[in-house]
Amino acid sequence: MWRNLILAVGLFACVIPDSTFAQDWRKTVTIEVYLTEGTRLFIEGQEKAYQGPKRRFVSPPLPQGEYTYTIKAIIPSPMGPETVTHRLDVRPGDFESIDLRPPGQRPTTDVEYEPTPQKVVDALLRLAKVTSEDMVWDLGCGDGRIPVTAAKDYGCKARGFDIDLDRVKDSRDNARKHGLQKLVTIEQRDIFTLDLSKEPTIVTLYLLPSLNAKLLPQLRKLPPGARVISVAHRMADIKPDEQIVVETELGEFDVYLWKAETLRGK
Numbered sequence: 515m516w517r518n519l520i521l522a523v524g525l526f527a528c529v530i531p532d533s534t535f536a537q538d539w540r541k542t543v544t545i546e547v548y549l550t551e552g553t554r555l556f557i558e559g560q561e562k563a564y565q566g567p568k569r570r571f572v573s574p575p576l577p578q579g580e581y582t583y584t585i586k587a588i589i590p591s592p593m594g595p596e597t598v599t600h601r602l603d604v605r606p607g608d609f610e611s612i613d614l615r616p617p618g619q620r621p622t623t624d625v626e627y628e629p630t631p632q633k634v635v636d637a638l639l640r641l642a643k644v645t646s647e648d649m650v651w652d653l654g655c656g657d658g659r660i661p662v663t664a665a666k667d668y669g670c671k672a673r674g675f676d677i678d679l680d681r682v683k684d685s686r687d688n689a690r691k692h693g694l695q696k697l698v699t700i701e702q703r704d705i706f707t708l709d710l711s712k713e714p715t716i717v718t719l720y721l722l723p724s725l726n727a728k729l730l731p732q733l734r735k736l737p738p739g740a741r742v743i744s745v746a747h748r749m750a751d752i753k754p755d756e757q758i759v760v761e762t763e764l765g766e767f768d769v770y771l772w773k774a775e776t777l778r779g780k
């Protein structure tokens with residue numbers, strides 16, 4: 515499948531300008547491309563040198579409209595180079611990711627995607643007593659329903675992190691659908707590489723007991739006053755500060771809350 519893989523990247527902007535309004539409303543389009551070593555990458559016919567596994571392209575600020583980016587590249591493989599072409603329909607302000615690495619080189623997830631029922635999302639945000647001053651981080655954000663609901667219902671900033679690019683795309687689409695791009699940011703990250711010591715005031719988790727325990731060293735560095743909420747799973751043998759049960763069509767969901775101080779053993 516990776517035979518004759520040529521990847522040429524062309525960038526074409528098909529603008530639908532609205533002349534008067536367009537002059538004072540301009541935003542960039544960002545496209546991240548994940549590459550395997552040796553890939554030849556071309557933008558608007560110009561070859562870009564390989565500079566590591568991720569390249570990020572930011573367009574100039576663009577007036578409102580529909581744009582099409584045609585992306586092509588040359589990817590090496592034991593069978594010879596292969597050509598891949600992508601066409602992306604975007605709007606100014608969009609953030610898109612394309613993963614051109616062979617499947618075996620893409621990150622794998624530690625736990626499969628399963629969304630928290632919306633009723634539980636609403637309940638856990640109430641339990642956390644979110645305010646507009648909070649910064650909510652959802653580790654393994656799936657379709658982004660937790661950061662999107664936090665921003666939509668409480669006006670706070672929120673960030674979501676997921677290792678799976680399809681989930682990252684879903685989350686970004688979700689934030690965009692609700693017009694929350696200013697409050698919600700989504701990144702493709704392995705949650706075990708995140709520095710939790712400065713920004714988050716609320717961390718939400720719907721993972722596995724073993725992953726909660728593995729995250730503990732990071733969670734113990736949360737700022738004073740921060741809270742950690744876990745759907746369904748405990749945190750090692752640490753007694754939660756609060757606990758609720760939410761009834762849903764799918765059954766009962768336990769939701770646990772720990773203060774950062776409790777996790778630190780203070």
Ligand SMILES: C[S@@+](CC[C@H](N)C(=O)[O-])C[C@H]1O[C@@H](n2cnc3c(N)ncnc32)[C@H](O)[C@@H]1O
Pocket residue numbers: 622623624625626627628629630652653654655656657658659660675676677678681703704705706719720721
């Ligand atoms: C059970 S889902 C929860 C989704 C969302 N938080 C919710 O409550 O609806 C777990 C998510 O964690 C992501 N995930 C698994 N391992 C990860 C890792 N090491 N780093 C980042 N995300 C990860 C999966 O891709 C999946 O979307």
